[in-house]
Amino acid sequence: MKPYRGGLLLGIDTSCDDTAAAVVKDGREILSSAVASQVEVHRPFGGVVPEIASRRHLVAILPVIRRALDEAGIAPQDLDGVAATYGPGLVGSLLVGFMAGKALALAIDRPFVGVDHLEGHASSIWLARPALDQPAVVLVASGGHTELLYVRRPGRFESLGGTRDDAAGEAFDKVGRLLGLGYPAGPAVDRLSERGRPDAVRLPRGLSEVDTLDLSFSGLKTAASRYMLPAVRDGRLSLEDAAASLQEAIVDVLVDRLMRAAERTGARVVAATGGVAANRGLRRALSRAAQERALDLILPEPALCTDNGAMIAAAGHFRLLDEGPSDTALAVDPSARIPQANIGADTPVGKG
Structure with missing residues (x-):
């Protein structure tokens, strides 16, 4: 097996309910991206059913x-390597894509690397901005994860903070x-918010009075169910106003933490990705906040925010260059975590 020096990398992601694969050149140029969605399958249940998701991946993985x-x-x-998500995610789903990637790499005698799903999301910044070479702070916000990552350089990620309970997309x-x-409700909330009053x-904005980069959305969910839903049911509050108020509360927290993280680290580049980053209200609010602070904002296109194989290929490219292929003993890890950044409240990480 020849060592990986760059070239064409196949990225595979089956961390949840989307079966995704893509070919990316040198970690920055997307040559293809294929995704098989399971939304219609899980809609009757109001959420992803893990057993159904893993079985659907088995059917879809080879065609994708x-x-x-x-x-x-x-x-x-023609591939120079293969990358696949090893975690975090649903264990049954992870196994399908991870083992398919391993098997393909073995069959064609190419390097294989396991990729952290959140590192994959953060790596989409190089797909959106191929020439980026500065440190950045990236907000990864999706249905299952909400985390702030400090990117010192391509392939080097550290966690600055994350949700203590529920993810933004879950809220x-x-x-x-x-x-x-219905399910998924996030896009519907976004559409209704355009016609509602956010005030x-x-x-509540969780942990807003605390000097932290962590987030919390469980209190918001409780308050919404206790105070907002009864008002909608008896006609005192419109669906549009309810959606706009919910979206405003979530967006306020996400923008606040990303701006705090930029100030704490000294980074002049900020980004947001993950499914929630496709939300139009969040994208507008981030644009305003970044402009006010003269920060360079990267917002990948919506197709790169949701789960996809291209982001895994991008992350895998830098992993292979830095560390080489994964150990053959590497297994899926549904609870995988990115190492915590070693900074204090008044200690900037620096700019390099």
């Missing part, structure tokens, strides 16, 4: 990989579901 290779116009032997979906908006209901 083939589609990614065909769209890139290459054969498996969108669970409160939205209680409002009768109609004042919902």
Whole structure:
């Protein structure tokens, strides 16, 4: 097996309910991206059913990989390596993509690397801005994760803080579901918010009075169910105003923490990715906040914010260059975590 020096990398992600594969050149140029969604399968249950998700991945994984290779116009032997998500995520789902990636790499005698799903999301900044070479703070916000990552350089990630309970996307979906908006509720909340008043209901902003980069959304969910939902049911509050108030509360916290993280680290580049980063209200608020502080903001296109194989290929590229192939003993880890950054409240990380 020849060592990886760059080139064409296949990235595979099956961490939750999307089966995704993509071919990326040198970690920055997307040649193809294929995704098989399971939204319609899980919609009747109001959320992802792990057993169903893993079985659907088994059916979809090979066709999705083939589609990614065909769209890139290459054969498996043209690949220079394979990357797949090893965690965090649903264990049954992770196993499908991870083992498929391992098997393919073995079959074509190419390097294989396991990638952290959150590092994958953060790595989409190089797909959106290939020439980026500065340190950055990245907000990763999705249905299952909300975390702030400090990116010293490509392939080097440290956690600055994360949610202590529920993820931002979970708050969108669970409160939205209680409002009768179906699954997934996040996009519906975003659409309704365009016609609502964000100050109609004042919902709590978790940990807003604490000097921390951590986040919390459980109190918001409780307050919304206790005070906002009864008002919607008896007609005192419109769905549009409820959605706008919910979105405003979540967006306020996300923007506040990302701006705090930039100040704490001294980074002049900030970014947001993950499914929640496709939210139009969040993107507008981040644009305003970054402009006010003269920060360079990177917002990958929505297709790069949701789960995809290209972000895994980008992260895998830098991992292979830095550390080489993963140990053959590497296994999936549904609770994988990124190491914590070693900074204090008054100690900037620095700019290099």
